[in-house]
Amino acid sequence: MNLNSFDEWSPLKEVVVGSAENYTSHERELSFDLFFHDNITQDNVGRSEWYYPRLTSTAGRSGADRQPIKQRYVDELNEDLELLAKTLEGLGVTVHRPMPLDAATAQVRTPAWEASVVPPLNVRDNTLILGDEIIETPPMIRSRYFETQFLTPVFARYFEAGARWTVMPRPLMTDASFDLSYARTATAGGPTEPIENPRPSPYDVGLEMMFDGAQCLRLGRDLVVNISTANHALACDWLERHLAGRFRIHRVHRLSDSHIDSMVLALRPGTLLVRSTAVLDKLPEALRSWDAIVPPAPRANNFPQYDDDDLILTSPFIDLNVLSVSPDTVLVNEACPELAHELERHGFTAVPVRHRHRRLFGGGFHCFTLDTVREGGAEDYLA
Template sequence: MPQTTPAAPPPLNSYDEFTRLDEVVLGRAEHYTNHHTDTSWRLFFFDNVAPVLGRHTSSLGEQLLPIPSQLVDELNEDIAGLADALTECGVHVLRPATPGKDVDIRSPHWDARATPPLNVRDQSIILGNTIVETAPHVRARIFENDLLKPVFYQYYEAGANWLTMPRPALTRDSLDTGFFTRQGQNVARATDGETAGSIEGLGLEMVFDGAQCMRLGRDVLVNVANHNHELALRWLRDNVRDLRFHRLDAMADNHIDSVLVPLRPGLMLLRSPEYLTYLPETMKSWDVIYAPETDDSNFPDYSDLGFVIPIGSRYMDINLLSIDENTVIVNSLYPELIDVLEGRGFTVVPVRHRHRRLFGGGFHCFTLDTVRRGGPEDYLA
């Protein structure tokens, strides 16, 4: 029998959030057994965890907050359902390598329990035919992209470009709290008990996540909420010269994919009207679907499981994934949004995702779309 040669991966090509999706990386949650609740984690999720930090300081003192195994099992069931739905939609699904165990990591300045590669949108962004690895905010995630490198090397060997932002040291002086202090919020609940060391002469660093961006062909919207992000925006402009980067002035503290979702050219899903003011002038004339209110019964009740912190926003289900300009994957537990989108002519693929607030990610967060059919169109002309 003649030997068959494995098919070469398609060229990396992903300029937007909505044209036909052909290939995607879907994250993994194996060994997601704890939240490591150090200062970097508390600041990143500050809006959602601050209300409970004051009441449970002693519970967080050891920094490892266990996640009940039942919830991890249910998360893995829901991820498997998402993988099946993507495959049924004709999308080729790639996966990161599996973490083989719980991993404790250490730098000269801090130590942490590593996070598995679940929210793969955060530490990378695909800009056309370029992989950009970003500069993590949370110390536990500093080596997360090592588990995506087998996938990235496939694309690199097929001709993709590959860039990496400078790796932050994430010392006690690296993170800018200005977004919160400008609003009069007391960040001591997050910073008290900091054990990380410092580096003489090193202050605020470049710190940034891919989910702070929304891609629109040749244009990229970039949420900038502090000096960490300002440095990253400058780096993007210096290193990716063929795209236009538009600064959104503190639309959120970090990620924006549970605030703004471009559904197709001229139509977007938006959390509420107040966010229109942050957008480029051309987008302010787009048609808008505002996220409908949802009932709290759509979210799990963890009160019988001990101390569990929902780290993600209750708007997490806006975080949908487009298969094409007319087809979207939406959490089946957000029927209000499904009804609205179907009323606007979308084909909705409902997929269950129970613990999105606990693990801080929706379907957009869990995926990194590497091959879409769109190009560098000028959607903001």
């Protein structure tokens, strides 16, 4: 089918489900800690402070900054991804998968830095689907710089069928590329090393655009975009110029550190799923009149117990990260029955699906999927 996806709820026809094959470690360096700093500072035993790890030079790299992930977690994550794919297929959705990460591919290298590689798991992040266009977004984490390459066979098929395929400008991602203001003002702890003097590089060009598709809430011809840094704002400037005349962009500011989809999701026209009513105050005025479903607070027993050396990357609200299959059917983590019951109380069919280690791998069902074909078009839901 032709690429066609304008919103978050229209009947889902085709989707990409991510892969965790050969996920071995997290690399603790500047871009990683900036991206996850809200949760690293608050949700990890013995890590109440935010620290500034220096960019390791290519020469003499020891790998000591890589934090291993226990293989049992990866195995169980892969089991849950397969179950997610089968559940979607059982609901009549065509499922595509990215190329798996080969175990021999350990690093990526640019003129400015090198980093370990992670598999294409959270496929929502580095791609934005708007109608008939694939937009590869400029990454915020160095280890994910070439992640969309794993989706090339999928994107190529849509391109051959008539889709537009665009790549936003790629950042050099030196230390000087990152806007550190959010981390300076919003961190729960305090830096143990000054962050005012990032390491210089011969490739410094100043602040650059960096942006994830998961910062966007798609509403037909309208796009709500979360902006927390100058990097995000530059990318949003690019989007506004590129999409002029086709989509309207509404900026919201610091709704979260980056992604919007564990704060607010649109489940159907007129209905939002929100973390709290305070979220509504930051949304465009036209959305504040929509019905808002606020799920019960997460319970500790909704999550596995982890060891002190396991790095937690998401907030306890990660299960709000649901995937709509239609305006009345939503995939919900089976470990969160309170959310399922709340959705059912509002007339939705909640389909429970197992997802155990979402806090260790930075994503829920919405993050792990990229909807490429939905019914519906560029409707005006905010008029």
